[in-house]
Amino acid sequence: MLVSVDCIILGFQDKEINVLIVKRKFNPLKGGRSLMGGFVRKDESLNEAVARVVAGYTGVENVYMEQVGAYGEVNRDPGGRVVSVVYYALIDMHQFDEQLKDRHNTEWVNVKNVGPLILDHRQFLDDALRHLRIQSATHPVGFNLLPEQFTLPQLQSLYEAIYAHELDKRNFRKKVLDMGVLEKLDKKDKSSSKRGAFYYKFNKEKYDYMVKNGVDISFI
Amino acid sequence: MLVSVDCIILGFQDKEINVLIVKRKFNPLKGGRSLMGGFVRKDESLNEAVARVVAGYTGVENVYMEQVGAYGEVNRDPGGRVVSVVYYALIDMHQFDEQLKDRHNTEWVNVKNVGPLILDHRQFLDDALRHLRIQSATHPVGFNLLPEQFTLPQLQSLYEAIYAHELDKRNFRKKVLDMGVLEKLDKKDKSSSKRGAFYYKFNKEKYDYMVKNGVDISFI
DNA sequence: TTATTTAAGTGTATATATGACACTTCTGTG
DNA sequence: CACAGAAGTGTCATATATACACTTAAATAA
Numbered sequence: 001m002l003v004s005v006d007c008i009i010l011g012f013q014d015k016e017i018n019v020l021i022v023k024r025k026f027n028p029l030k031g032g033r034s035l036m037g038g039f040v041r042k043d044e045s046l047n048e049a050v051a052r053v054v055a056g057y058t059g060v061e062n063v064y065m066e067q068v069g070a071y072g073e074v075n076r077d078p079g080g081r082v083v084s085v086v087y088y089a090l091i092d093m094h095q096f097d098e099q100l101k102d103r104h105n106t107e108w109v110n111v112k113n114v115g116p117l118i119l120d121h122r123q124f125l126d127d128a129l130r131h132l133r134i135q136s137a138t139h140p141v142g143f144n145l146l147p148e149q150f151t152l153p154q155l156q157s158l159y160e161a162i163y164a165h166e167l168d169k170r171n172f173r174k175k176v177l178d179m180g181v182l183e184k185l186d187k188k189d190k191s192s193s194k195r196g197a198f199y200y201k202f203n204k205e206k207y208d209y210m211v212k213n214g215v216d217i218s219f220i
Numbered sequence: 221m222l223v224s225v226d227c228i229i230l231g232f233q234d235k236e237i238n239v240l241i242v243k244r245k246f247n248p249l250k251g252g253r254s255l256m257g258g259f260v261r262k263d264e265s266l267n268e269a270v271a272r273v274v275a276g277y278t279g280v281e282n283v284y285m286e287q288v289g290a291y292g293e294v295n296r297d298p299g300g301r302v303v304s305v306v307y308y309a310l311i312d313m314h315q316f317d318e319q320l321k322d323r324h325n326t327e328w329v330n331v332k333n334v335g336p337l338i339l340d341h342r343q344f345l346d347d348a349l350r351h352l353r354i355q356s357a358t359h360p361v362g363f364n365l366l367p368e369q370f371t372l373p374q375l376q377s378l379y380e381a382i383y384a385h386e387l388d389k390r391n392f393r394k395k396v397l398d399m400g401v402l403e404k405l406d407k408k409d410k411s412s413s414k415r416g417a418f419y420y421k422f423n424k425e426k427y428d429y430m431v432k433n434g435v436d437i438s439f440i
Numbered sequence: 441t442t443a444t445t446t447a448a449g450t451g452t453a454t455a456t457a458t459g460a461c462a463c464t465t466c467t468g469t470g
Numbered sequence: 471c472a473c474a475g476a477a478g479t480g481t482c483a484t485a486t487a488t489a490c491a492c493t494t495a496a497a498t499a500a
Contacts, residue, residue, distance in 0.1 A: 001260065003221050003292070003303050040221065042301055046292030070290040070305045072223070072266030081262055083223050083303070085290045153477070170479070171459065193476040194468040373448070390450070391488065413447040414497040 002082045005049045006037040006121065008068070008128040009058060011093035011108060012145040015157040018093070018108040019125065020057060021117070025105055028079055032118035035125070036106075037084070050087045057104055059097025064144035065089045066135060068128045076120050088128040090144035112164075136162055138218055140181070143202045151189050151197035152176070159220050167220070179217055181207045222302045225269045226257040226341065228288070228348040229278060231313035231328060232365040235377040238313070238328040239345065240277060241337070245325055248299055252338035255345070256326075257304070270307045277324055279317025284364040285309045286355060288348045296340050308348040310364035332384075356382050358438055360401070363422045371409050371417035372396070379440055387440070399437055401427045 009020040022034050036057045040049040047065065054063045068086040076084070093108070101107065109115075111129060116122065136142045142158050143150075156172050176182060183203050188196030210217060229240040242254050256277045260269040267285070274283045288306040296302070313328075321327070329335075331349060336342065356362045362378050363370075376392050396402060403423050408416030430437060 001221060001223050001262065003223060040292065040303070042221065043294060045294050046290060046303065049292075067289050069287050070266060072260065072269075072305065074263060074265050083260070083266065083305070085292070085303070151477090168459070168461085169477085170461085173478080174480090175458095190468085193466090194474080195466040195477055196468095197477060371448090388489075389448090390490085393449080394451090395487095410497090413495090415446080415448050415495040416497095417448060 002080060003040045003046075004037050004082050004084045005040060005046060005053060006035045006084050006086050006124055007050055007053050007057075007065075008035055008086070008088040008125055009054060009091060010088055010111075010128075010132070010145065011091050011096065012158055012161065013093050013108075015161055017111045017129075017145075017161045019111050019114060020106050021109050021114070022057075023105050023107065024118070029118045033115065034118045035121045040085075046085050046087075050089065054089045054091075057100060057106060058091055058095075059100055060091045060095050063089045063091055064141065066131065066141070068124065068131050071120060071124070073120075084124075086124045086128065088132060090132075090141060092145065092147050094147055133162055137220055140202060140204075140207055140217075140219060142219070149185060149187070149199040149201050151199060153192070153197050154189075155200070163220065172220075175220070179219075181210070181217070222300060223260045223266075224257050224302050224304045225260060225266060225273060226255045226304050226306045226344055227270055227273050227277075227285075228255055228306070228308040228345055229274060230308055230310050230331075230348075230352070230365065231316065232378055232381065233313050233328075235381060237331045237349075237365075237381045239331050239334060240326050241329050241334070242277075243325050243327065244338075249338045253335065254338045255341045260305075266305050266307075270309065274309045274311075277320060277326060278311055278315075279320055280311045280315050283309045283311055284361065286351065286361070288344065288351050291340060291344070293340075304344075306344045306348065308352060310352075310361060312365065312367050314367055353382055357440055360422060360424075360427055360437075360439060362439070369405060369407070369419040369421050371419055373412070373417050374409075375420070383440065392440075395440070399439075401430070401437070 011018050011020070020036065022036060024030050024032050024034055036053050038049060038053045040046060044052065050065055051063060055061050065087045068088060070083060070085045072083040074081065114125060117125065142162065145158060146154060152173055155176065156167055156169065160166055181203050182200045185199040185201060187199045189199055190196035207217070231238045231240070240256065242256060244250050244252050244254055256273050258269060258273045260266060264272065270285050271283060275281050285307045288308060290303060290305045292303040294301065334345065337345065362382065365378060366374060372393055375396065376387055376389065380386055401423050402420045405419040405421060407419045409419055410416040427437070
């Protein structure tokens with residue numbers, strides 16, 4: 001039996017969550033739109049296979065990934081019996097290697113406007129996004145979609161994109177700042193306003209310390 | 221590459237969550253304690269493989285199952301390269317076929333006192349229980365561990381077992397009754413008190429209707 | 441028949457969390 | 471120096487969660 005991994009590579013830009021899609025130039029399923037996948041080699045773990053695939057398509061190493069699940073219907077792939085293990089990977093789109101876009105014929109698509117995908121890839125994407133929503137409500141996974149330094153308006157629009165609904169600015173800021181895991185920097189991002197918004201960064205050590213000591217944290 | 225399913229079969233009895241364990245009579249790993257597993261056949265889906273394994277060890281068909289995840293470290297099984305997909309199954313222990321216990325050399329063990337298990341099965345169990353806790357907080361999965369008719373004290377002790385901490389009787393009853401998905405029957409269980417406790421049953425139709433209409437329900 | 445025992449069943453008050461809501465401040469540009 | 475536009479800030483009302491102790495039903499024993 002063949003085992004493959006399929007990767008939902010997600011990035012965040014212009015207040016939208018985007019997914020990297022391949023437009024297939026060759027058979028099988030030439031012309032179809034597909035997620036990135038690959039067969040798992042005998043000498044690599046599932047995680048290693050995902051890291052290999054993601055690095056190959058994006059140039060990003062040490063990517064943050066979460067497993068969505070294994071899909072094993074008998075006829076899910078007409079090409080043969082393949083069990084697919086689906087992961088999503090969250091990358092900072094600034095680290096994406098643009099040159100690989102042409103080489104592999106990929107494009108970033110807003111998750112709100114993804115058209116049809118081959119096989120059961122649409123299902124994979126929907127399940128991954130559901131998983132991401134659940135995960136980001138209780139774990140600090142969203143930061144993997146942002147640069148190390150980000151502003152609160154950016155962070156808010158990220159959560160608004162993940163949950164597909166707007167949040168109240170004051171309540172949002174109160175909540176994330178009260179958690180005590182954001183570090184305010186003495187520097188502003190002036191790209192989106194004259195006044196500028198202060199940069200923050202996520203303090204992972206503090207977060208881990210709080211989790212270890214049973215402080216329960218919920219994001220949004 | 222081989223694909224196997226491993227099943228964490230859980231049951232509830234005497235206020236405790238129990239897991240079915242095999243004491244292996246034959247090699248490989250003779251004498252070890254193990255979860256129920258089996259290789260996925262070419263003509264069956266993952267779910268079908270789990271259903272086959274669970275029915276074989278318990279006699280219970282149409283079992284409720286949830287996938288925990290796929291485990292694919294290269295050397296997780298010294299016998300060869302095997303990707304294992306882990307599921308947990310929740311059964312009503314009254315439906316368990318006791319005859320199969322001797323046939324397969326299995327036993328029910330309180331999850332609080334499970335000793336060492338072979339390979340990475342301990343990890344599987346821990347991950348499954350974590351999954352169960354998360355799942356039962358927001359979905360009515362616990363009922364699969366109870367007979368169709370159950371009392372509120374039973375239901376409460378089930379949740380206490382799942383979360384491994386005690387709950388306030390009044391708050392618990394208020395919460396589950398206010399949800400409006402339990403149907404009170406005109407019948408009492410007198411096995412654990414002179415007064416007897418009323419039987420209830422879970423109204424799945426009502427629950428599904430509420431979910432469909434966006435009423436958000438949280439169990440505990 | 442009455443007293444005793446044991447678990448089932450019930451309500452309120454307080455604390456905490458959530459959600460709604462509008463104005464001021466900063467700073468670059470015209 | 472006025473204007474524009476996004477960043478930043480606090481309070482009050484409501485909903486939810488939590489803490490807490492007595493009464494009731496019914497079998498059994500006296």
